[in-house]
Amino acid sequence: MGGYKNRILRVNLTERTLSEEPLSKDLIQDYIGGVGFGVKLLYDGLKPGIDPMGKENQLIFVAGPLAGTNAQAFGRWKVFFKSPLTGGYCKSSGGGHFAAELKFAGFDVIIIEGAADSPVYLWAHDGRYELRDATYLWGLDCDDTHTLIREELKDSRIRIACIGPAGERGVKYAGIFSDRRVAARGGGGTVMGAKNLKAIAVRGNERVDAADQETFRAAVREQVQVYKSHPTFAFFPEQGTQAPEFQNLLDSFPTRNFREGFLPQWEKIDGSEFTKLRVRNTACSSCMIHCGNITKIGTGRYSGAWSEGPEYESIWAFTGTIALPDIGLTIAADKLCDDLGLDTLSTGGSIGFAYELYERGIITKQDTGGLELTYGNGEPVLGLIRQIAYREGFGDLLAEGVREAARRIGKGAEQYAMHVKGLELAGYDPRAAKAHGLNMITANNGPDHSSGYASQEIFGVPIPREVDRFAVDGKGDLTKFNQDITAMLMTGIACGFTISNGELTPELYGKLVSAVTGVRDFADPAYLWQVGERIFNLERMFNVREGFGRKDDAFPARLTNEPLPAGSAAGQVFEEEILLADYYQARGWDSDGRPLPETLNRLGLSSVVADLSLQKR
């Protein structure tokens, strides 16, 4: 069988044992790879109710069946775990070259179990593997960790996924970093830190062969032709995701903690400004898109600051949140989060939350250690990021995420905590794009924008072309469509840009993944749609098993009760009850958001029907 290395590396950190096992045939047949492997292995590997910070949690790193081949834009990796922010299911994705190198090293999947009693890192290379002492790496930032591991192992081409100080110190939204690409959301780095696992280093010379080489070559040629002629290919290498224009023109750019949907002078942080600061493009393994932009600012207060990106989400996280479009601060803050190992979205969201509390007098200078958190004042931001990462001063509270921080603060702070399921919101106002909002409120990670990006509302692509973003009707079906196709294509861990913009059709993906694996069923779009829906429902069942239901599919009251104040989306709220009811029906779920037994049976998930009666929360 091609594509797969057919090896799972299982590492028990408590026992310090390492072993390998093959991929089961059923796993491949029913889940294909990528997110499919991740959710199935995590569901089976974890008992409900376990502590996300405890030894019973796992971290499952997965490379897809097309990683390491010359198929385009399949070079990303995913990591699966129970999230310390949400207490539920989490998948988090990173790019760069880690996935391909993991395959070259001989593995499809690494499962991390238990926790080490002192810092270690995993070194997997050419089918071999060992745990090594990482005491000397503990405390180092992500860049330095890469450098010193490569020096220690005397191979500058090793690829690494690691945590920074934030993950070590239990900041609830620490990410996992590989070069400057990051699996940021949900606290994967936090779990890694709790396990005393500083890094995973991989390197190898194995090839990834296709089962049907000729068909595969033809499919890749077709893919390259499709991508070349697609608008994405014109746009992303030029601008990447650095386009606050889109959300501001839609009045969907959350400003002042989601009180407004528009940031005055957003032009100062728009793509054309970043283009002026662009150093060069970067790309993941075997990707023609080259979406990555290294930007650097040469003048002003933040002269010399640079980062890879920032991506749209990170731009938003350090501008709209504090009502200040300062491009230099944005770049510096993005890089600092990368260095220290923080998710930019939750970091920016937590800072924006603090700004609103400060403005309302719920917290004062006494709480902030003297920082003046007034809108438009960017001065405290870099210091706050450091405080969060090191859990010092006021940062120690914000390091818990907005839900828990609000609970500790009291005094009505909870109404200003902009989260769903405990995860901070992304940079889109759900009131201004209802299917996009419906995805965020139902995404199994918490309000993850990329589990079912409603590009039909945001960009008018790909199909259906004409969608009224304010309309309520039909948004249940549309959201299900977006989520299921995403889950389907994430079995190959396709780049999200090729999903939400429509160039990677189920047909094209089917050609690629069936040719590489040799599994004929995978060429059938109907089969792929079923796998996608299966995956989404199994993710949902993970959360249901933890006690999640309708109550957890809930936006803060601001988004359902307070209309957007101005602009094209003025007067809009998120019609939560109506939209969710429509969505649950489209999904075949009950009114509490729990899959019906017949839905599970239809999707080949009868084995988890019994779990509907488990509720540990």
Next chain:
Amino acid sequence: MGGYKNRILRVNLTERTLSEEPLSKDLIQDYIGGVGFGVKLLYDGLKPGIDPMGKENQLIFVAGPLAGTNAQAFGRWKVFFKSPLTGGYCKSSGGGHFAAELKFAGFDVIIIEGAADSPVYLWAHDGRYELRDATYLWGLDCDDTHTLIREELKDSRIRIACIGPAGERGVKYAGIFSDRRVAARGGGGTVMGAKNLKAIAVRGNERVDAADQETFRAAVREQVQVYKSHPTFAFFPEQGTQAPEFQNLLDSFPTRNFREGFLPQWEKIDGSEFTKLRVRNTACSSCMIHCGNITKIGTGRYSGAWSEGPEYESIWAFTGTIALPDIGLTIAADKLCDDLGLDTLSTGGSIGFAYELYERGIITKQDTGGLELTYGNGEPVLGLIRQIAYREGFGDLLAEGVREAARRIGKGAEQYAMHVKGLELAGYDPRAAKAHGLNMITANNGPDHSSGYASQEIFGVPIPREVDRFAVDGKGDLTKFNQDITAMLMTGIACGFTISNGELTPELYGKLVSAVTGVRDFADPAYLWQVGERIFNLERMFNVREGFGRKDDAFPARLTNEPLPAGSAAGQVFEEEILLADYYQARGWDSDGRPLPETLNRLGLSSVVADLSLQKR
């Protein structure tokens, strides 16, 4: 001819022209290589009186004839220029892998002339060369510059020498960094910044062959045997230079700006403490000594701070200067200097100078921007280092070096500026070791400890074994001995540790360098001694030509008039007049410290006799 690549790469940044030329036979015969090439090319290449920051200055990078071979501990490189701190001759040395890679790329020497009108870097590889745009690198720290160049050129094994923000901004004591090894002293990075040259990147696959391979192999075998059995080999891999013990036991550890020679609680920063924090050893190319220590602190205020080193000098620079033996601060300050591109010695010396002025009320909080520079207070140090590197606030003044800063401050500050010729002193009190002091006061760089390290006084090695460190008699001869043997062995750019501890004898060096080059004369110790003395005198003549004389061989009055207050060296001063007179006589120089014509003639330097009458200063 072996050893040499026989290629000088000449780069004119003003014209953006690059060309190559062979090494002249006379240059090889008379100067061997390394420091010999550097001083001769610089002497001939520069007109006296030019502005060190102007286009007429040059930067000459040199790798020695043994770099890139398997001879041990010859992997260092040197850079030569007119110093912006002293206005005189300067050579500065770095380690790591740059020298060997420069040879592999096909070059012995790179001469940089002129200045670019926008930031560039030089890329030399496999005999080819080009200037590339470095606008995107301007403002980046040294680590990031390495990373991004390697990424741009898609070769992680490229070696780089670069500057950080300090060099770009004209801090007068900016260094040139290659990985974490640095040519720090005298402002080479400052000159590089003034030329808009961010970096030199080298990579290649050429071999460095010996002319007489069999003899060379035998000589290397002998060298390895000698080094293995030498005490250095037992000491340096264990402790590197992290040994403040030596200077404190001699009461020669300058404390509170050279008011005292002993730092209470120095045990907190001694080698045994650093050993506890050691991550691992590092080594330069083809070096069995492995002197480098990466240290990291895991607890306390500076938890997570790490650096390669710090070496003894840098330890002193951030402890004795501020009268605080805080090992964490020392490590953090050392790393910050490396990141930002600063010489630790001049940085620490400038900070120590500011502390004394503050204590005496010559400067106040109004001058320092609120910083309390009181002895024992380490809090301001990291901030001050950043201010210096970016020339912000009070740091802008300290960035000029103590001589110029004192001149601008006035109010008697000049008496507290601890420098010779404008270069800040190293971490040795000349009152406690007279030959060591005599070297520092006469070293052609300014008070460079490594141009003629008096290990006979400091360590009692190698010969003569019994030297009274307080005695005045015979110190002229001893200093000449130390300086000339150093200059001789630096024709191969030998590691200083192998010089000052005596394992690299002229005989052994002669075997190695004659076998690699095929020049028989180089096997003759008498010939080598003559070359060493020639080099030292030509360096001196560079300064004489600039107007230097007796007046510039002068310590601050504190060291000649104020006795050391306590300890084993209590009551000692540096007897400047007597010692210098003795030294000048030993050198064959006149009472103004100028080489006599007959001395120059004896050394084959009759071509520069006429320059004795030039005085442009």
